[in-house]
Amino acid sequence: MNLHVYSETGPLEAVIVHTPGREVSLVNPDRREQLLFDDIIFEADARQEHLNMMEIFRTAMPDPGKVYEICDLALETLQQEQARIFFIDELIRSLPATNIRLLRDDLLKLETGRLLAFIVTGLTEGLPHATLDPAPNLFFTRDLAAFVNDCIILSRAAKPARVREFLLMETIARFHPLFVSTRKKIIHIGEQDSVEGGDILVASPEVVLIGISERTTFSGLMSITEKLLEHRVQHVIAVDLPKKRASMHLDTIFTFASPDECIAFPPAIIDRTNNITVFSRVDGRIAVKRHESLKKTLEELLDRPMTFIKCGGEDPTNQIREQWTDGANVFALAPGVIVGYERNTETFRELARHGYEVIHQKEFIRRWLDKPFLPAPGEKYAITFQGNELCRGRGGARCMTLPIIRQEEHA
Numbered sequence: 001m002n003l004h005v006y007s008e009t010g011p012l013e014a015v016i017v018h019t020p021g022r023e024v025s026l027v028n029p030d031r032r033e034q035l036l037f038d039d040i041i042f043e044a045d046a047r048q049e050h051l052n053m054m055e056i057f058r059t060a061m062p063d064p065g066k067v068y069e070i071c072d073l074a075l076e077t078l079q080q081e082q083a084r085i086f087f088i089d090e091l092i093r094s095l096p097a098t099n100i101r102l103l104r105d106d107l108l109k110l111e112t113g114r115l116l117a118f119i120v121t122g123l124t125e126g127l128p129h130a131t132l133d134p135a136p137n138l139f140f141t142r143d144l145a146a147f148v149n150d151c152i153i154l155s156r157a158a159k160p161a162r163v164r165e166f167l168l169m170e171t172i173a174r175f176h177p178l179f180v181s182t183r184k185k186i187i188h189i190g191e192q193d194s195v196e197g198g199d200i201l202v203a204s205p206e207v208v209l210i211g212i213s214e215r216t217t218f219s220g221l222m223s224i225t226e227k228l229l230e231h232r233v234q235h236v237i238a239v240d241l242p243k244k245r246a247s248m249h250l251d252t253i254f255t256f257a258s259p260d261e262c263i264a265f266p267p268a269i270i271d272r273t274n275n276i277t278v279f280s281r282v283d284g285r286i287a288v289k290r291h292e293s294l295k296k297t298l299e300e301l302l303d304r305p306m307t308f309i310k311c312g313g314e315d316p317t318n319q320i321r322e323q324w325t326d327g328a329n330v331f332a333l334a335p336g337v338i339v340g341y342e343r344n345t346e347t348f349r350e351l352a353r354h355g356y357e358v359i360h361q362k363e364f365i366r367r368w369l370d371k372p373f374l375p376a377p378g379e380k381y382a383i384t385f386q387g388n389e390l391c392r393g394r395g396g397a398r399c400m401t402l403p404i405i406r407q408e409e410h411a
Helices: 043-060 070-078 081-094 100-109 112-121 160-175 177-182 218-228 294-302 316-324 345-353 361-367
Strands: 012-017 066-069 145-148 151-154 200-202 207-212 235-240 254-258 261-264 276-282 285-291 307-310 331-334 337-341 357-360 381-385 402-406
Touching: 012 043, 012 070, 012 331, 043 066, 043 331, 043 337, 043 361, 043 381, 066 070, 070 081, 070 112, 070 160, 081 100, 081 112, 081 160, 145 200, 145 402, 151 160, 151 177, 151 218, 160 177, 200 254, 207 218, 207 294, 218 235, 235 294, 254 331, 276 294, 285 294, 307 345, 316 345, 337 345, 345 357, 345 381, 357 361, 361 381
Parallel strands: 012 066, 207 235, 261 307, 337 381, 357 381
Antiparallel strands: 012 402, 145 151, 200 207, 235 276, 254 261, 276 285, 331 337
């Protein structure tokens, strides 16, 4: 299986997700900020909301679309002795302040399911001294890596709370047979840098956006920019973001709905200027150019007009409220077919004004229950699903999905 992602909106064929489990119930309110949560999550509702989202995906994806659970991939990977040794040794090296080093031999001998439970929840029976914080952010699989064309960027966490997740993804990418096509095309991040997948958007095979954010450093951006420009990518657009919790990644304020339509949070994208730098490959060297706005930059590099649809509509209060609940963080299942939280009503009204049929998850599934989802040319759908618990973690549909195969849009 050849893994590849050539755009943000090509029809989805394979994706990695994680349905929230016990780890979110182990978040102590006193530790929630260290674990990067603004609130505690009710596990049962969060699980159901996520499963509902997956039902939308399976309805819309072409047969045979694949939805991979990251824990299933991890379980298969950690059964390999070499993979298990790699993960445990890297975990010890990455968390020197813990007592994991003293438990290396015990962890190596641990039954695979119990080892994975320890990685995700921080707890394991039989090893009472092997305790870590839970890893409740695992359901935000987007941050763990990013596919750009046929290369995979393995992210490096900005916060210690997410080190285990990123290391788990690296172990899977190194050892699981699903990733054999990309094993020699891995882009690594330097140990002093951080880059997270939510800051990387693939506008086209030649144009990639990277946010300089709370989680992605400028030096991290530069390290992967050089490597991307050695491959098919011609231009990397660096977008300087406000360094705030609410806009922790580029995709929290900007996502693609179709090849020429984007959902944008106006204060940080539409109204902000002189925050764009483009790195281009010109005659074997990297040329650098400052740009005034993201919209003009995309129109110039993609050679087509772009429409920016306002998250929250025209009212500034609605814009801020709905950006906080991930109104700008939609996920495209295909060009003009997007998924997002139903609570962002003003954003969906704005999408309707731009020709999208706003349809609830149950109606969408009912309509295509017994037939393949094949929208006619020009048909556009904005599919809503409930995410009142999921959004407490500060992430929407794009944050919760790691595409590994998308069809090329011209195919």
